[in-house]
Amino acid sequence: MTMRQTRYLVVGSSHAAIEAVSAIRMHDAEGSLTVATRDRHLPYSPTVLPYVVSGRSSSAQVLLRDAAYFAERNIDYRQGQALVAVRPTEHVAQLDGAAGGELRYEKLLLATGASPIVPPIPGIEKVEYHVLRTLDDAVGLNRAIGTARRAVVLGAGLVGMHAAENLAKAGANVTIVEMADQLCAGYFDRTAATLIEKAFTDHGATIRTGRRVVGLAPSGHGAILTLDNGDSLEADLLLVATGVRPELGYLANSGILADKGILVDDSMQTNVADVWAAGDCAQARSFYSDAKVMNAILPDAAEQGRIAGMAMAGDPGLRRYPGGVPLNTYHFFGRHAISVGNSRQPEHAQVETRFDEKTGRYLRACFLDGRLVCIHGVNEFFDGGVMAQLILRRVDLDPVRERFVAKPMVVGRELMSQLWR
Amino acid sequence: MSTATLERSATKPRYIVCEGNEAAALAVALARPDMVSVYPITPQSSLVEHVAKLVADGRLDADIVDAEGEHSVLSVLQGASLAGGRTYTATCGPGLAFMFEPYFRTSGMRLPIVMTIVTRDGITPQSVWGGHQDAMTVREVGWIQIYCESVQEVLDTTIMAFKIAEHHDVMLPVNICVDGNYLSYGSARVEVPEQAAVDAFMGVKNVNWHAALDPLRPMGVDPLTGGAGGKGPSAFVRYRKGQCQGMQNALRVITEVHEEYARCFGRSYAPLVEQYRMEDAAIALMTIGSMTGAAKDAVDEARQAGTRVGIIKIKTFSPFPIDALVAALGKVEAIGVVDRSVAFRWNCGPMYQETLGALYRLGRHVPAASFIGGLAGADMTVEHFHRVIRDTEALRHGRLSAGPIWLNEND
Amino acid sequence: MGRAYNTIAFDAAKCDGCGDCMRACARAKTGGEDVARSRIQIAAGSTGFELALCRQCGDPRCVAVCPAGALAKDGQSGIIGWDAGKCVDCLLCTLGCAYAGIALDEATGRVAKCDTCEGSPACVPACPHGALKHHTTARIYNEVGDWEDLFAPGLAGCQGCNTELLMRHTLRRVGPDTVLATPPGCVPGMGSVGYNGMAGTKVPVFHPLLTNTAAMLAGVKRQFNRAGRKVTALAIAGDGGASDAGFQSLSGAAERGEQILFMVVDNEGYMNTGMQRSSATPYGAWTSTTPVGRESKGKTQDAKNLPLLMVNHRCAYVATASTAYMDDLYDKLDRAIVAAETGFAYLHVYSPCTTGWRFPTDQNMEVARKAVETNFVMLWEYTPEQGLHLSRSVDDPLPVTDYLKVMGRFRHLSPEQVQHIQAKVEENRAFVQQISQQSQAPREPSRFAGHGGDYGKGDAPRS
Incomplete structure (x- = not known):
């Protein structure tokens, strides 16, 4: 049997992927183009998920592209097919899922995003908890907040803070536990964080900064948390929002270099020929130094995806990545x-x-x-x-x-x- | 009973008395042009007035364009002709001079436009009277020029002119030359053909099969030819040679059309050259246009007095009917050529000048004298022609005049 | 083919910061007077006034960074639309836009952006200084681009000549059911009729005499009328042929109301034959027959104003246009096409000549624009019913020197000659304005003036 072939293979279905697709089609309207994603939905943004949780938006409303978009542009969009392995020397990608299998590509973009980090807290494997990265996560969390009375959010990043606000508004007694000594560290300074904190405490939330969870145990309707100062919290809803990182198991034996993310140059190309990476799975140059950093934010994902797509299609209008600015x-x-x-x-x-x-x-x-x-x-x-x-x-x-x-x-x-x- | 209509019935031709300009107008109506463009000028004015009246009365279904000058008159017709229309106008003298720029171009574009020149002498000296100077001055521009002798001939020739011009072997514009004053204003009994008969005679109109301005057949009409650059002058030469060939074809077509006209309408004219009492003539007068009537009277009288004289009348002046003229000259021993205009360069009449060329083809020497008369509308009388006969007879006996003989010098 | 879109343009030099545009926007979009809520924002900068307004980008970053799918560029209008129902108020779009085109409306806590008021922006007509313009030339690209180019490729105009542009645009618009006359001059000179046996256009075309264009076309048109066929009789003539030797036939055809669309491409001289003076050559201009020497410096007479002469023929339509204002030109061309169905339509287009006027070949549009901006050339249109109306304001012109200095043919001018030209411009403006003020009915506002229009009301030519 002849192996299926595609000129362009884009793995992933969020901002970096769809911007790359758009950039490729801008320059090459004909070349065969396949998009493979482990997700089971049409493209959506992780950034919008808190609003699905709150009910402000819905899973039907947040889709960034419809099926017709791909059909009209002659794009083979494959849902539920995660990337399992890459063999760059053969230009072959292996996808899982029933209809997966091997696919020969000419140009490959890895835009596989990131997954929630689950901290190694003793007992975490024994309790039920939520994460918020996929649309399915958001729909599940949306159902859960309706009945939550005591909610604990681990991590005071933007995902955790959004969810905490939703829980507070839904009437839950919310506690936010953050290892750092302020909220939203990395985004805002202490003064700003204090303003944000005040808004939360005004709405009945409890903020526990500078605290780590050292133990977790199941309770009747949820979990009991033990903090590093010995305090104990009971939660009937636990949300783990301690950050994300890419899952790069598919790189094994590929020769593609990765650090925290896949290392790319200023045109988003990896160290191997015909493979690019963009978005939350990529580690690209910072604007502020020559160091390669993770800059897992939406605007950067879109920018990187666009650059990668143009590079793959050979678009002469390509301008090099200026470096990531949060x-x-x-x-x-x-x-x-x-x-x-x-x-x-x-x-x-x-x-x-x-x-x-x-x-x-x-x-x-x-x-x-x-x-x-x-x-x-x-x-x-x-x-x-x-x-x-x-x-x-x-x-x-x-x-x-x-x-x-x-x-x-x-x-x-x-x-x-x-x-x- | 109307003085104009002598006899009229449903089946027979009708007879009227009218001036030459009206006869021309009636013929134009019978030929059914699509477009008539006019600008008035003496002695043509009553012709276009008659046409305008025929259009106004619904007897002629044509667009009449009262243009702002003769230059535009002919230009309008060029456009209409290229768009497929049958076209007609009339002018003379200064009007023809003003028209010269498009006039030259009409034959090059092979547009079968018919135009009456109600001839008028050339100004200056100022004159509004008849004379062939206008038509003769433009004789070398590629138009067919046919001169008329009588009012009836004006009507018949005008109808025939359309058929000659539009013949696919010809495709050239035609001037019917009608002597100003004498034919334009002179009234005579005229037989007017039936419309149906004229329609049958004219056949199907197709005037822009060769060059058209029509979105259904887009083409560039008269683009720049190669000339000194590009592909060289071959295209220009081909077009020019084609014009000359069309003129030569016209000699045959004019003859055929006259024969057909005679069959259809029972009136025949010598199409190129008419011979009058030439059977044993020792000398010949050469005439053109309406002067021929007086010339014939003079010849009749001279014959009675024993002079062996005949007349060769040129009807078709352009193309010049060399062969027909050579044939007509037969055994004549001297000719007197009477012109109604001058050829400045040769100090003679233009027809005389043309005849000299034909005489070369004759292969023997025939003494010839140039007579110039009828300038500025002067009457050409029987007496004038007796003088022409006398001088030509003298010429036959070796007494050669030094220059042209000016017949009206002392009138 | 991609599409082009209309756009709102800002001329900072004309803005005095009055804020009328912001008030108009606030009223239109919020029903109030709070200019902070206007989607167009004018701010005083260190050197003048600055604009923040959505540019309706072709490849919009605001759309790319929206996580909610709430922003989308409309393929037909080019407008980036905001879906209030989908928006989650995250403000990420404001990070994507480098032009401050989408911003927070603090009164609602939501973003707001310009939607060009469905193609009729309220701000543009509110500007009393003409600093805002709604450029609707996109339709030319979108619509004309789909029509067939009826000239052959490879017309041999001088480098930088915009007459070829004008010819191609015009014939595309007029369409294939046309008979085209191009009397001697640059238009046939660049090969429009044909050369060496090759035709220059896909419509029937001919090379009339310099003198008889209008008359020949009249015959063509009348004959097709007799045949019951609808054919446009179009002339694209030069100024010399029209205002000098061809004037008689032009005047005659106009007087008779011949159904002709007569376009004059005015490059102010006999440029094709080597840049000689015509009656359309302006005072002071160098030409090869009005050279600059010790005794005289350029033409010593003013130009004949042919379009005004045509007004005095009471033609069905008379207008002046410029290739620097294609939008206006197209409006006028549309009206001229309609007018030519029943009468004589005259369209006078000013077309700078890079070769004969002596300016760099990349400056043609700029020269054409400067001519208009200085009132050296005035754009107007006339119909017998509605009189003469100016197509753009002539009240705030640049000094004529701004025009004169951009080309070599005026380089020699003495201050007195400049003064003469400026005075002539003033006189001409006063004259035209007087006629314009006497005109009865105000013309329906043209798109050019910044209002919406209804292009394409007439039948599009078949292609």
């Missing part, structure tokens, strides 16, 4: 926080902050040699996309710094008009 937004209890740039403050950086207690507006901007390194705002809207450009273009803000800190949105737009409109 970009996050966070909506909580009717308020919003925006975080652009590295939250870790470099040495010698100059930090400007302002806080208006009456309005709750908080701004923190960080400069190095006159250039913007990062900017965070709580209840202070500015155009994050414009800020990202100021960082990427290394625009000297010294001449306007005072005004910029006072009115980042207005001054950002002004600079935008002058520099890249």
